[in-house]
Amino acid sequence: MRLLIVGGLGGQLAIASKMAMDRGASVTHADGVEMALKILRSGKGADLLMVDVGQPIAELVRRLEMEMIHVPIVACGTATNARAAVDAIRAGAKEYIPLPPDPELIAAVLSAVAEDAKDLIVRDDAMARVVRLADQVAASEASILITGESGTGKEVLARHVHRKSARANKPFIAVNCAAIPDNLLESELFGHEKGAFTGAIARRVGKFEEADGGTLLLDEISEMDFRLQSKLLRAIQERVIDRVGGTKPVPVDIRIIATSNRTLADEVRKGTFREDLLYRLNVVNLKIPPLRERPADIIALAEFFAEKYAKANGMKPKPIGHDARRELVRNRWPGNVRELENCMHRAVLLAMTDEIDADAIRTPDGVKLGEANGPVAGTPATPGGYDQTVRRAAETAEAVTRALVGRTVADVERDLILSTLDHCLGNRTHAANILGISIRTLRNKLKEYSDDGIAVPPPGGAERDVA
Template sequence: MRLLIIGTMRGPLATAAQIAMARGATIANAETAQQGLSVLRLRGADLLLIDIHQPIHDIVDAMRDDRISTPIIACGIDPSPDEAAAAIRAGAREFLPLPPDPELIAAILEAVTTQKHDIIWRDPAMEKTIRMAEAVAKSDASVLITGESGTGKEVIARLIHKNSKRAAKPFVSVNCAAIPDTLLESELFGHEKGAFTGASHRRIGKFEEAHGGTLLLDEISEMDIRLQAKLLRAIQERVIDRIGGTKSVPVDLRILATSNRTLPAAVAAGDFRKDLYFRLNVVSIRIPSLRERPQDILPLAHHFISHFSMLNDIPERKMTADAKRKLLAAPWRGNVRELENIIHRAVLLADGTEISPEAITIDDDPQLYRQKDIAARAIDSAESITRALVGKSVSDVEQGLILDTLDHCLGNRTQAARILGISIRTLRNKLNDYAARGIEISDGQKPSQMIA
């Protein structure tokens, strides 16, 4: 996690930086907004921490012009409620009061990088897949990771990076399906000053951010065919061209790609370049569906029970024998992600000392299997919504995200705030605000778990 701090590094801000560093973040500091923006354009960052006395509004505007969507946390000493609210209005996702509370910083860092990276498996079919991923990790070959939706393609991509000689360098992931075609080129390759209206400065893309490390091109089958040509050149010649640039830039990275569409079929349909397919498919790893590895079901379920119980401050409950039988008999068309969602719900719904079959609600609606889990959706939204929903106001988008997340958490505000990466207080204020405007708010089904 690369944290860029904009503001003078002394006193409580320096303490915040130290805490973040102790939690594994890499820190860059810029004294002024201008310096901060150039670091952002030239090196990129995963999260911005901005002192409230900096012109946050201008920074947000400049970032929008340069199509940079790094999340922002504003911070300040003893802020008035007005100051904190103004920072949020200007575009900050959260306000961090200084002096910093170590737990709060940890929670914020975690909210921005909430992806869980543990890999759980027991089934021999998965054992084979993991061994293969570890073996190919050592080479520098491109790897195409395929598998049904929710099987763990991203999890395997991270495993490959972690076991490669590039492990100490960045792992950067781009979801080709979530970013509109018009913005994806800039996201991948960056742009030069003046490349298009609003491009007031040079901005580097994900290829350059991942320099030395690994670039994951997620859902690559969704990439526009014209952009595929540029990608092919980048992979073949190891150079990229920023939009509007006159000079190619060398890049040294490893490419991983995922797809849940069959790429040969996309090639046959003329949607995917054959030469690019061969380039990416040097090694391919197919992740078996959960149905093909039944021995993984219960170990995964136990893992998710611990995870969600801890996240919700709920005592960890065991499953009854009937509950286990129900899990083992389910069709799992949504694979591990569906199992994760179902256990998440079961953990929130279960009362009593054990998780009974009634708490395990397996949906038969195939649409649902395609849904991402709540956390992934919240993160994806945070990353792509500002780009995908151009034309909507930030507060409309934020309202939608907050209400959706609350809905998915069955009205549990603690959980929703955690997923959204905002404090309960912020969430409560926003909900009060919506309620005052007559908007209906999910009350949840289990009032005893609500804090606010």
Template sequence: MRLMIVGALEGQLSQATALAMKGGAKVSHAPSVDIAMAALRAGRGADLLLVDVMSDIAGLIAALEAERFHVPVVACGTETNAAAAVNAIRAGAKEYIPLPPDAELIAAVIAAVARDSTDFLYRDPAMARVVKLADQVAGSDASVLITGESGTGKEVMARYMHSRSRRASGPFISINCAAIPEALLESELFGHEKGAFTGAVARRLGKFEEATGGTLLLDEISEMDVRLQAKLLRAIQERQIDRVGGIRPVKVDIRILATSNRNLAEAVREGSFREDLLFRLNVVNLKLPPLRERPADIAALSDHFVEKYARANGLGERSLSAEARSELQRAPWRGNVRELENTLHRAVLLASGSEIGPDAIAMPDGTGLSEVVRTATLAETAAQTAADVARSLVGRTVADVERNLILDTLDHVLGNRTHAANILGISIRTLRNKLNQYADEGLAIPAPGEQRSVA
């Protein structure tokens, strides 16, 4: 975690700063808002800004938004009046800490942002195989493509690989290609020179330069415009980039990781993704299985999230009942780990006792866990039945299948031709022609109000 202290804090944060550094945080200092913004533009990024309340917090937050820096701001100061805290929060600060503080209070705030754990929880053999492959390639500089459904933990895997690489002491920089408008993404990635376009008030280094010496994660790269993909390909091949409005290339030293929840081979066939870029990124592919295919992980993660949110909300010890645990493992989890975490956070808050049963577990739309499991089970049964029916038709001609379908439908409606034609989706004339054909072949055709006799 990178912590930047902004303003003159008169040594009040020295102990908390030492704790942050001891915990692995990298701490820098900017005496003023202008110097802080200059540091951010120069690629000396931060994960948290700890700002003197007497600084221009409103101006700082406005500047961060105008230049698209997404960094949380926590205000602190020696002012004892409530107005300082109110003004800081109104200006957009996430929190206000009075000084001199209990050093542990500031350390806790820093730790909350710094808790960027690169370890993740898994127990299932399917996930263990992916982690084993990740460990094998983590130490190299090879590009890695991490694929899987939304919520399976692709960014967590990327951070895990960075922490086990030779670049672990360098920065880990992530950019979500789907969250930034196409017109701005080039500047975000490669930076720009002052005056390169309207709003470019100063030179700004992009994510490539900010990640130099470390790892750059291109999250949801499948959403990048195909024209920008060409510039990205050159940057990866040449290890140099061109800032928007720049006059000379800039060397970069980074390792590229990328994620996608789409099938990029299919995107190549559709023309929305460059094949040569896919080859460059996909030196190694880590495909994360969906949570519903990792039952052992569901159990382990469920216990972890219950403990985490019970502690975070000061609710004492909570545990899952055996029935709840069983139904959690049978649920489909379309949103994967992210959905499971949100569901159990809600369950911890709604549970009436220390044990969480299925009745306390509900989906965002209010549907109970048991109902979701029943629906999923019925759908799975129907799909299996359909598959069994399809297999039973193998080896038979289309004419045979059609004849049986028509005659069985006619039996079902007691020989009513009009009703049968409507069910079958054919005209009454077509049905009569088919029945005449079957009669000529010697088959018994039920009259209206009758069924075929079964020998």
């Protein structure tokens, strides 16, 4: 956890800094906005900015956005300075910490940002075999390709490999290749020199240099532009990078981990991914099975999320009832662990009894999971129940077909894309995976809709910070 404190270190802010260090955070200090930007451009990086409300937070947020630097901001100030707290949140700060600092509040903020809750929870043999292989190769310097459906926990496993490696005390830097536009991704990875392009107002170190000595995670690498793949291949082979607009190569010492929810061999056959790059990345392949193929993990994960979100919402943790467990295990979970996490967050909030019952286990649109899944396999149906189910399904299918008549393919496609995106809570990567299209195609469609004045759901989850 890398913490950058912006502002004077006198008094209470110095105490907050010491509390953060006591909890394992690496703390750097900048006396103002300009020095903070200089530190961030230099490659030291930060996972969190803790900023004195006396600093121009709105200006800092504007400058970070202009230079495409994505890092959350927490404002700090005296507990009686309510006006400053409101202004800081409006300016773009994620949270406000009153001073003098409370140790538990500091710990909670650091934990939320560091996402220490992303521990590996493994009960199923299918997942245990993957973790054992990960542990076996973690100490090596081999590049690793982690594959699996969206939401299975590929980044969690990548962080686990980093923690088990000899680079554990060095940076772990993650880049979502699907969430950053192609024209910005090169600068994000390799950095740029001042004046290299419009808006490059100063030299900025990229993620390769920021991860020097540690691990660089290239998340959803299948979405990377083909031209940029050539530059990435050279960086992996030669262990040197060229900043955009630079005149000399810069050596780097990193370990590469890449993830993909697509089969890269198929992408090679399509001509969208370089075969030589695949060989460089796929020294070891860790294939994570979907959640539906690791049923023993479902309840363990559900219990973990139930406790996590009970605490996050100031509620007493509740056990998961027998009927609720049955519904959880029999669900297909197309969104995998990410979908299960969202489901349990809802369940914690909806549970009205002393336990989380089946009534609280619902889909995003409010339907009970049991109703969404249909009758449990092997349970006797009511007389005529099967015939009624078939008849209702046929009537529904006929009604849907009639509703499509007279509409253009483009209109139907638009509604399908927007409905899927809404179902995925705005997560572009998840929606593209369900729709069976690339994230680039999805982005182009959404831009087209937005240009036509059609409301498009904003990015959801981790994508929000980089959209």
